[in-house]
Amino acid sequence: MRIGELARVTGVSTRSLRYYEAQGLLPAERTANGYREYDERAVRQVAFIQDLYRAGLSSQLIRDIIPCTAPESSGGDCDALVARVRQVRDQLARQERQLADRREMLERYLSGAASPAGLAPPAP
Template identity: 50%
Template sequence: MRIGELSRRTNVSRRSLRYYEEQGLLIPKRLPNGYREYDERSVTTVRRIQILLSAGLGTSAVAEILPCTVDDSVVLSGTCPELIDGLAKERRRIDATIDDLIAARDILDSLVGRPLHAGAAPSH
């Protein structure tokens, strides 16, 4: 399939697909006319990339993780145990960021003497 079809099937922009290719995450065949040709596995690969990026991982981490997935999911196989420590470290970083954001929200609430709700402006 061509890039347009892959884009439609995955709901990912052509620009993002080209970026994934530049990062070595997605490797299409090149036809003699220069067009990219993707196989069925590319759909699964793009979906995996999207899940991993949405987890806050960078493309270099995604590149390490992709070869360790064994089925249509993003569950890691037992073939890459060395990634577990790095993912645990990333989870701790996310937890710390969440804690910092909660503390910032609590400070904002204390400034007005009550919890502020999303989208609500304080009354004067």
């Protein structure tokens, strides 16, 4: 399928698909006239790339992950990648806890349950 059809099927812009190709995330065959041609696996590949971007992974990390998803993956480098992805996940969990703490602090101030240090709480 050509790039326009892949864009339509996946809901991803042709500009993004070209970017994925430039980043080494999505291979494309070229026809004699220079058109990009994709096989049926490209639809799942684009969905996978989109998922990883939404998860906050970088193009570089995604590029490293993609070979590990192939059936003939060796596993050696993939073990290190799994550890890197776990680090990203753990960092996200820390950020979530920090955001929850910050939100809770604001809630305490907004509800009157807390007041700035050294100042008396507002009168009821």
